[in-house]
């Protein structure tokens with residue numbers, strides 16, 4: 001059960017963040033409105049949400065998920081893989097220290113939280129352009145100490161592992177076609193996304209509710225078979241910056 005979430009207000013400079021998308025320029029007011037709706041949704045679901053101040057020096061800092069991996073026993077502060085994002089983790093550590101014992105990923109290891117998927121007591125650790133082998137091994141050793149199992153998975157497409165694979169309850173994974181045959185995921189029930197709806201793969205499970213991006217009817221129909229409540233949120237401005245719904249919060 002998640003009880004808490006940490007989010008960070010997007011900064012005015014957020015459109016200067018890293019992105020591979022070539023979409024329209026993102027709009028700050030729209031981003032703020034979408035972020036406010038996201039925060040309110042987490043509150044409506046019963047979470048206590050701590051909203052951190054915007055950080056103008058870090059245009060991607062509202063993607064707080066990348067700065068830590070939080071589980072019942074500890075919080076691992078990451079060393080973000082993109083140079084422009086190194087340092088975002090400093091204020092996150094201060095906040096998380098009030099909730100969990102702190103562990104750290106240290107250079108040369110890098111980890112982005114977007115590559116880390118916890119399913120019950122197992123961690124999938126995506127090795128990507130942001131999470132390197134050394135970082136993955138450090139994180140694996142840390143979670144193992146707390147009794148979790150873990151496997152590394154190469155991220156052959158998309159920015160992060162969770163751009164393509166997410167847990168939607170009862171061990172089921174919402175997954176893109178590219179990842180569906182990966183041996184590391186064998187045995188998990190899979191819900192495979194239509195290729196024209198892959199962005200909806202970044203759906204966020206909060207206790208008994210799925211929060212999914214707005215406007216992906218085929219994915220919604222597939223998720224409805226799970227019997228969970230579903231909330232759709234507008235994510236246009238986040239998507240323009242290569243982000244999704246999971247990226248915008250740390251949940252624990």
Ligand code: CIR
Nearest residue numbers: 018063065114241242243247
């Ligand atoms: C970045 O490239 O780092 C940001 N513009 C997007 C980060 C998205 N985070 C996530 O998927 N966890």
